[in-house]
Amino acid sequence: MKxxxxxxxxxxxxxxxxxxxxxxxxxxxxxxxxQIYDRLKKIFQEQLSQYNYEIIYVDDYSPDHTRDEIRKLCxxxxxxxxVFNARNFGFNRNVFATMLYGSGDATFLIFGDLQDPPExxxxxxxxxxxxxxxxxxxxxxxxxxxxxxxxxxxxYKLIGRLSDSKQIQHFNGFGLYDKAFIDVxxxxxxxxxxxxxxVSEFGMNICIVPYDQAESLRGKSGFNFLxxxxxxxLGITSYTKILMRMATFxxxxxxxxxxxxxxxxxxxKLLNWNAYPIGTASILIGVFxxxxxxxxxxxxxxxxxxxxxxxxxxxxxxxxxxxINFETEEKGVEHYAGTTAEILADTGQPDEPQP
Numbered sequence: 001m002k003x004x005x006x007x008x009x010x011x012x013x014x015x016x017x018x019x020x021x022x023x024x025x026x027x028x029x030x031x032x033x034x035q036i037y038d039r040l041k042k043i044f045q046e047q048l049s050q051y052n053y054e055i056i057y058v059d060d061y062s063p064d065h066t067r068d069e070i071r072k073l074c075x076x077x078x079x080x081x082x083v084f085n086a087r088n089f090g091f092n093r094n095v096f097a098t099m100l101y102g103s104g105d106a107t108f109l110i111f112g113d114l115q116d117p118p119e120x121x122x123x124x125x126x127x128x129x130x131x132x133x134x135x136x137x138x139x140x141x142x143x144x145x146x147x148x149x150x151x152x153x154x155x156y157k158l159i160g161r162l163s164d165s166k167q168i169q170h171f172n173g174f175g176l177y178d179k180a181f182i183d184v185x186x187x188x189x190x191x192x193x194x195x196x197x198x199v200s201e202f203g204m205n206i207c208i209v210p211y212d213q214a215e216s217l218r219g220k221s222g223f224n225f226l227x228x229x230x231x232x233x234l235g236i237t238s239y240t241k242i243l244m245r246m247a248t249f250x251x252x253x254x255x256x257x258x259x260x261x262x263x264x265x266x267x268x269k270l271l272n273w274n275a276y277p278i279g280t281a282s283i284l285i286g287v288f289x290x291x292x293x294x295x296x297x298x299x300x301x302x303x304x305x306x307x308x309x310x311x312x313x314x315x316x317x318x319x320x321x322x323x324i325n326f327e328t329e330e331k332g333v334e335h336y337a338g339t340t341a342e343i344l345a346d347t348g349q350p351d352e353p354q355p
Contacts, residue, residue, distance in 0.1 A: 019052040019104035020044075020125070020176075025095045026059045026066055027088075029112035032217040033057065033069040036110070037080065039118045047122045056081045057112070058098040060318075061088040066112075074324045086321035091227075092234065095173055096193045097318045100186055107177045113216040115142075116174040120211055124176035133204035136175030138168060143215040155232055162240040165201045168208065173199070180204065191315040194234050250293060 022040055026033070037055060044053050057070045059082070073080045083101060085094065099109050106128055110116055120137060127135040142149050156169040173195050177185075184202050199206075 017050065017052045018106070019054065020048070020121075021102035021104035021107045022053060022055045023098045023102050023107055023109050024055065024057050024112050025091075025098040025109075026057055026062060026070075026112035027091075027094070028062045028064050028066060029059075029217075030062070030065045030069050032112055032114045033066060033073065035217070036112065036114055036118060037073055037077075040121075041077075043118060043121055048125060051125070052104070054079050054081060054104065056083065056098070056101050058083040058085070058094065058101065060085050060090075060094040071324065078325060081326055082322075082324040083320055083326075084322040086319040089318045092192060092194065092231065093317050096185070096195050099173075099177065099182065099195070102177070102179075102182055105179050107179070107182050109173055109175060109177065111172070111174065115213050115216050116172075117211060117214065120209065121176070123209055127207045127209065128176050128178065130207075131205065132207035133178040133181050134175065134199060135177075135207045135209060136168060136171055136173075136199065136203075137211050138208045139170035139172075139213045140210040142170075142213040144213070159235055159240065162236065163197075163200075164240070165197070167200050167235075168196065168206075171196055171199070171208075175199075178204070191317060192234065193317075197235060246297075250297065254290060254293065 024036065040053075040055060044051065055073075055077075057073075057080070059066050059070060061084075067082075067084055070080075070082045074082050081101075083098075089097075095109075095111075099107060102108075106125070108121055108124070110118060116137060124135045124137070152170065156167065160167045160169065181202070181204055185198065188198065
């Protein structure tokens with residue numbers, strides 16, 4: 001593991017100024033690294049000059065020149081920090097770990113592809129200063145394909161109806177989080193966290209700010225159907241119980257119907273012993289129907305078991321290879337969500353793109 005230390009100057013000179021930590025999860029963002037920095041710096045200079053700030057890029061083993069661009073910024077500005085993962089750990093894990101690097105009075109989570117506008121930060125800060133511990137952005141409309149946006153809408157409505165806790169629709173994690181909420185997130189020991197659900201469940205005095213989402217500067221999304229399915233099932237298995245209970249109810253109802261059907265066939269056979277048809281077709285239909293129901297709910301059960309298995313492995317959230325401009329990190333050890341993981345020099349190939 002390589003660690004680079006650059007001492008930062010004290011700009012406050014004895015006068016306390018609140019600090020906002022800007023945390024940016026990245027994957028293949030070489031086109032936007034510089035641009036997001038310029039836009040954020042302008043915002044802090046012109047609209048949020050009364051706050052200290054730090055900008056933390058967390059790269060999830062990008063295959064392009066994202067890290068080179070981040071290194072340049074770290075050399076130019078001591079307020080820019082970098083965390084480079086040892087390999088690709090996937091969207092959910094990297095985003096959650098990125099949030100935990102925020103050490104300021106509030107943490108601003110924004111994605112590196114610039115779909116979400118940094119210019120919304122002053123509005124979020126205003127709401128935060130009014131007492132809201134969690135101020136999140138909610139997409140009012142998006143420049144992504146209408147089909148994808150419609151599918152997201154259907155998914156959010158579905159999980160909203162099935163979930164035990166109220167879920168925030170069209171929310172991807174973009175928002176401003178008070179230090180108190182970040183401290184709560186650090187206590188969560190989950191190797192595969194579902195951030196959207198955690199914010200909905202543990203968010204304190206949540207304020208929702210609508211905004212229009214732009215098109216990703218990365219271009220086409222790196223997610224395919226299986227990746228979207230994986231994220232969707234993570235949300236469903238983490239925050240819903242009704243599907244498992246549906247299996248129980250459906251099994252009970254079908255069992256009762258089968259008992260009545262068997263009784264009807266038996267009585268009908270006794271009353272019409274010679275004329276009663278063999279009934280091969282009806283038997284086959286019944287068998288296939290019950291089999292289909294069983295297979296469906298076995299699949300649902302498998303998804304829940306897979307989720308339990310992943311969480312029971314107690315794996316570290318991510319493994320870090322290098323940090324730049326951090327002053328207090330101990331070499332060789334990193335803390336994530338209440339767990340301690342050794343930093344290993346794993347050089348695996350990138351295996352999970354970001355949306």
